[in-house]
Amino acid sequence: MPATIITTDDLREFKTELLEEIKSLLDQQSSGTLKQYFKSSDVMEFLQISPGTLQNLRTNGTLPYTKIGGIIYYEAADVQKAMDQHRTHHNSGFRK
Template sequence: MAAIDIVTKEGLNRFKNELFDELKELLKPAANTGQKQWLRSQEVRHLLHISPGTLQNFRMNGTLSFTRVGSMHYYKLDDINALLE
């Protein structure tokens, strides 16, 4: 028999706050470089001068690793720099 989890408003609020805290941490600038550690898709496309389709191909074929949060994709600046080198 499957266990049943009850979702409460309090639990959802706690989850929301934890998620926002993690997103803030991901998006805050790197302490020593003054640049963000993680970039969104639009920022990566602008930086690399590529189309949305090309970025999608990079994701699909493993050329560029990413982290997905909800419907947003985030890319590590270090991975982008490694790709350029």
């Protein structure tokens, strides 16, 4: 295998390209065009629920999902929406 020599200019060009790609991704995310997805393990950890409870949320339609190649993904906005829809407001009993 022949050796490849990397110059300082090569590294500068790589750095510039990498920074441009990162900037593009951040711009997409801030504009809402880049969606964030979670795997089941992330959702279970975030919501502190069991695999069975997560299955129930999928089955009853509370939490939409996408399955690709045997892996289930949840859109971050859908997880937040489910949290908001099940928020309760009650009087804590404390008086001012």
